[in-house]
Amino acid sequence: MTDKDIRRRTIHDVAKAAGVSISTASNALNGTGRTNAETRERVKRVAKDIGFRPNALARSLLTKRSHAIGMLTNDTYGRLTLPMAAGVSEVLVDQGLSVFLCATNNDPRLARLHLEALLDRQVDGIIFTATRLDLPPPIELSKLPIPVVYVFAEGPSDHISFVPDDAHGARLAVEHLKNSGRSRILHITGPDDYVAVRRRANAYRDSVGEGAEVLYGDWSEEWGHFAIDAVFSRTGEKPDAIFCGNDEIARGVIDALRDKGIGVPNDVAVIGFDNWEVIAKQTRPPLTTVDMELKELGRRAGLAILALAAGEDVDTGTTRLPCSLVVRKSCGGEL
Amino acid sequence: MTDKDIRRRTIHDVAKAAGVSISTASNALNGTGRTNAETRERVKRVAKDIGFRPNALARSLLTKRSHAIGMLTNDTYGRLTLPMAAGVSEVLVDQGLSVFLCATNNDPRLARLHLEALLDRQVDGIIFTATRLDLPPPIELSKLPIPVVYVFAEGPSDHISFVPDDAHGARLAVEHLKNSGRSRILHITGPDDYVAVRRRANAYRDSVGEGAEVLYGDWSEEWGHFAIDAVFSRTGEKPDAIFCGNDEIARGVIDALRDKGIGVPNDVAVIGFDNWEVIAKQTRPPLTTVDMELKELGRRAGLAILALAAGEDVDTGTTRLPCSLVVRKSCGGEL
Numbered sequence: 033m034t035d036k037d038i039r040r041r042t043i044h045d046v047a048k049a050a051g052v053s054i055s056t057a058s059n060a061l062n063g064t065g066r067t068n069a070e071t072r073e074r075v076k077r078v079a080k081d082i083g084f085r086p087n088a089l090a091r092s093l094l095t096k097r098s099h100a101i102g103m104l105t106n107d108t109y110g111r112l113t114l115p116m117a118a119g120v121s122e123v124l125v126d127q128g129l130s131v132f133l134c135a136t137n138n139d140p141r142l143a144r145l146h147l148e149a150l151l152d153r154q155v156d157g158i159i160f161t162a163t164r165l166d167l168p169p170p171i172e173l174s175k176l177p178i179p180v181v182y183v184f185a186e187g188p189s190d191h192i193s194f195v196p197d198d199a200h201g202a203r204l205a206v207e208h209l210k211n212s213g214r215s216r217i218l219h220i221t222g223p224d225d226y227v228a229v230r231r232r233a234n235a236y237r238d239s240v241g242e243g244a245e246v247l248y249g250d251w252s253e254e255w256g257h258f259a260i261d262a263v264f265s266r267t268g269e270k271p272d273a274i275f276c277g278n279d280e281i282a283r284g285v286i287d288a289l290r291d292k293g294i295g296v297p298n299d300v301a302v303i304g305f306d307n308w309e310v311i312a313k314q315t316r317p318p319l320t321t322v323d324m325e326l327k328e329l330g331r332r333a334g335l336a337i338l339a340l341a342a343g344e345d346v347d348t349g350t351t352r353l354p355c356s357l358v359v360r361k362s363c364g365g366e367l
Numbered sequence: 368m369t370d371k372d373i374r375r376r377t378i379h380d381v382a383k384a385a386g387v388s389i390s391t392a393s394n395a396l397n398g399t400g401r402t403n404a405e406t407r408e409r410v411k412r413v414a415k416d417i418g419f420r421p422n423a424l425a426r427s428l429l430t431k432r433s434h435a436i437g438m439l440t441n442d443t444y445g446r447l448t449l450p451m452a453a454g455v456s457e458v459l460v461d462q463g464l465s466v467f468l469c470a471t472n473n474d475p476r477l478a479r480l481h482l483e484a485l486l487d488r489q490v491d492g493i494i495f496t497a498t499r500l501d502l503p504p505p506i507e508l509s510k511l512p513i514p515v516v517y518v519f520a521e522g523p524s525d526h527i528s529f530v531p532d533d534a535h536g537a538r539l540a541v542e543h544l545k546n547s548g549r550s551r552i553l554h555i556t557g558p559d560d561y562v563a564v565r566r567r568a569n570a571y572r573d574s575v576g577e578g579a580e581v582l583y584g585d586w587s588e589e590w591g592h593f594a595i596d597a598v599f600s601r602t603g604e605k606p607d608a609i610f611c612g613n614d615e616i617a618r619g620v621i622d623a624l625r626d627k628g629i630g631v632p633n634d635v636a637v638i639g640f641d642n643w644e645v646i647a648k649q650t651r652p653p654l655t656t657v658d659m660e661l662k663e664l665g666r667r668a669g670l671a672i673l674a675l676a677a678g679e680d681v682d683t684g685t686t687r688l689p690c691s692l693v694v695r696k697s698c699g700g701e702l
Contacts, residue, residue: 099484100488102465107449114442114448114449114470117468117470118472121470125480128484128487130485130488131467131468131469132435133456134456134466135449135456137453146460149434149463149464149465150465153435252649253649280645284649314587314615314618
């Protein structure tokens, strides 16, 4: 990109380069007034050649569209938000829309500041996202004069939400274990006040049937260690497979099994949830895990906000998008 | 926040509520024309009461400032960018500025689309950030008509950059190990084509003096394992401390030492670099590590862009901000 490409060219530059008056140049570019076809084409060609771009702010004032959307997130760590934001951006950038990223830190004051700034800028819509599905926005979003889409967050029932299908993800994991011959599948997961935890646990129970057992704890490796110590020190049959509620728990589980001399995957197969690569690729052996397809969630939210901003109808309600299973070595193949 | 607070109020609403004409309301709010003090105060009070906000787009056209800045990043994972973006946002939001986050994925076409959209919107400035200090922007940013600030990236020499002081971070780690009585300190780090790797290694060598040894590899846990296997299978004196180039290497080092029955921190103290909590808090024992103060880097970049947008002078060149050492259990106290 050269200097020439970037310096802002004005309608004056276009008029001068085309050898016409400013009003003729303006009419030619906007299709207003009376200009003959030859002049109109020449002005447009010159405008393109010199890199003229119409003033987006002025255009926004006329069209009442700012070609920008706001994304409100409580996720300062970015693990969930940035892949989704990349998906949102992917569908918007080619339409000339940009994304304001607003980190609210779950602070109502900060959220309100961001929201007011977004409304002042007349954004075409707002995407709200959170670090857990059941976390409500820190401010009321249900009565805004602009479209709102929820992603990785469940809005009010008459709103548009895109969330991962947690039950589907859990079924993928359990069916894979069953199909590879495992029969005593344990579920070690996070806190049961998370709706995602309950959905995964319910799907696990439905899929496993008799003998299903769920151990609830927190989201840490430490909990994975602790759970394995407890399970392998009690009497009775031991699991030959463990489906974990996230990758951190799975990592703790794998490390604890190794400490006990229990082979993964030969003695016990392990599957995680999240496909957080910094963990999943680094466990020994690398972790088979459920991927929530965050970028696709973002793409869908982006498409919905584009449609709404264009005045099209979009079905309200929650859309659950399928997960995928990323198979690595921790679950073995056939026994 | 109630419905009433959010619905956009216009100058018509203000005029009606205050019982004045639209031009009087406009003059009172903008301090233009002739309105008496009592009317002016009453109109302002009414505007505030009903939640009137001036049209930001119209104001931007007049002031030539959009009160928005663009942040270009190649980091889709967010580990480095989001903490910095939070710092940028923290200093901007109270000034009514918002941040466009633009993920370029290191793709020049995408970067150009984002940049053109930002210029169209007449952003007040651009912050460029990357996942490594020596990664140049995927498009030319040095000749833009608006201020550009680099953070966690080194711009051209006449530009403004904020980067962590890698040498300082390395000295903090080595001095801490020396002060707790360690004398055979090894450095296991990433690829030597990273400028940050070379700066940390040089500072390590200066601080350790005779006996310094640097092992270069990649940024993975696997490399940490491999390096420990190599070092502890060769003849000669063994290290009593290891300073690692990042937390992932440190995690591999700690796991490999445990596998060999070598105690951390009693036999070997370990220090990492990054303070990436998902790793640093989960190693056994938890990892002492260098924190690059990413949020502070973002704050400084935000303050610089604010000053530049306001037409103030800001010193050009690279500012290296000090790191801090987060002490956990992996480095022990006194021997």
